[in-house]
Amino acid sequence: SGHDLVSKLELLCKGGFSEVYTGECRSTSTPVVIKHISKKDVEFVKVNCQGNVYDEILEVVLMEQAAGRLCDGSFENPAVIGLMDIFHLKTEVIIVMERLPDTVDGLDYICEEPVPEGQAKVIFKQIVNAALLMHKNGVFHRDLKLNNILLNRNKGTPEVRIIDFGCGDFIENEPFRDFYGTPVYEPPEHIREETYKAEATTVWQIGVMLYIICTMDSFDTLVYMEEDNEVVENVSMECNDFLSQCLALDPMQRPTLEDLLLHPCVFHILKHMYPVLYHISCRTS
CATH class of the missing domain: 1.10.510.10 (Transferase(Phosphotransferase) domain 1)
Structure with missing residues (x-):
C-alpha cells in the first residue's frame, strides 16, 4: 500500500475534501507531498489510452494535462507540480507529488x-x-x-x-x-x-x-x-x-x-x- 512506500512527516494543510502532508519515500528518502482524498469525494473521468478506456482521477488528469504530460502536441509546463505516484486504497486515494526543498x-x-x-x-x-x-x-x-x-x-x-x-x-x-x-x-x-x-x-x-x-x-x-x-x-x-x-x-x-x-x-x-x-x-x- 501507499503507507508502506511513503512516510508522513507533518500535516501541511486540511481542506474540505482532503488532507495534505509532507513526507518522504521510504526507499529513497526523496521529499514528497502526500494528498489523501476520501474515495467518496474523488471524481473520475474516462481516459482513452492506446485504445483502452480507463477510469482515472479527474484531478490527476487535469494536473498532468496542465503540465503538458498527457497529450501529444501539449506545451511543457514545468511550473505545475510533478506527479510521482497514485495509490487506490479501500476508503481513500493517495496522490504523491514532488516537493521542492525549503x-x-x-x-x-x-x-x-x-x-x-x-x-x-x-x-x-x-x-x-x-x-x-x-x-x-x-x-x-x-x-x-x-x-x-x-x-x-x-x-x-x-x-x-x-x-x-x-x-x-x-x-x-x-x-x-x-x-x-x-x-x-x-x-x-x-x-x-x-x-x-x-x-x-x-x-x-x-x-x-x-x-x-x-x-x-x-x-x-x-x-x-x-x-x-x-x-x-x-x-x-x-x-x-x-x-x-x-x-x-x-x-x-x-x-x-x-x-x-x-x-x-x-x-x-x-x-x-x-x-x-x-x-x-x-x-x-
Whole structure:
C-alpha cells in the first residue's frame, strides 16, 4: 500500500475534501507531498489510452494535462507540480507529488517578510506564463490563489509550483455557471449570477494574488465590487495599471494572459530573465 512506500512527516494543510502532508519515500528518502482524498469525494473521468478506456482521477488528469504530460502536441509546463505516484486504497486515494526543498506556499512566503516589488514581478511573470501554458493545454485551474502557489526560498529567484487541481475543469466545458473554488476570490460576473469564462477568471485571480501581496491585506470580491477602489500605495504606476486591468469588474475589459505577459509589469522581467524570448516577443508583437 501507499503507507508502506511513503512516510508522513507533518500535516501541511486540511481542506474540505482532503488532507495534505509532507513526507518522504521510504526507499529513497526523496521529499514528497502526500494528498489523501476520501474515495467518496474523488471524481473520475474516462481516459482513452492506446485504445483502452480507463477510469482515472479527474484531478490527476487535469494536473498532468496542465503540465503538458498527457497529450501529444501539449506545451511543457514545468511550473505545475510533478506527479510521482497514485495509490487506490479501500476508503481513500493517495496522490504523491514532488516537493521542492525549503518550499512554502505563497501566503506563508509573504508573511515571513515583505516582498519587494521587483521580486513580486519575477514571481508573477512565472505565474502568468504557467497559467498561459495551462490554458493552451486546455486546463482551467479555477482556484488560483497564494495558498495554491508554492515558492522555494533557497534560490535568489523564487521558483513557482502550482498545486491543487481539485476544483479544476477542462476549458472546453465553458462557459461555466457553478463556481468551484474559494468564494471570496470568485469573479464578479459569478456574483452577478452571470456565466463566467476560464481566461477572464484566471486573470481576475492573478490580480487578486498581486493585490494581496501589494497591500498585505485580505481580499473579498464582494467588498471590492462595492468599494471605490483607489490606487494602491507604495507600488509603481505600472504595477497599479496591471492590477486595475486584471481587476476590471467587466470581464470583457480584462486583458488576455498573453496581453499580461507583454505588460510592462512583467515584460521588463521577461527581458531581464529571458533575453531570447524578449527579442522574439518584440518581433511578433
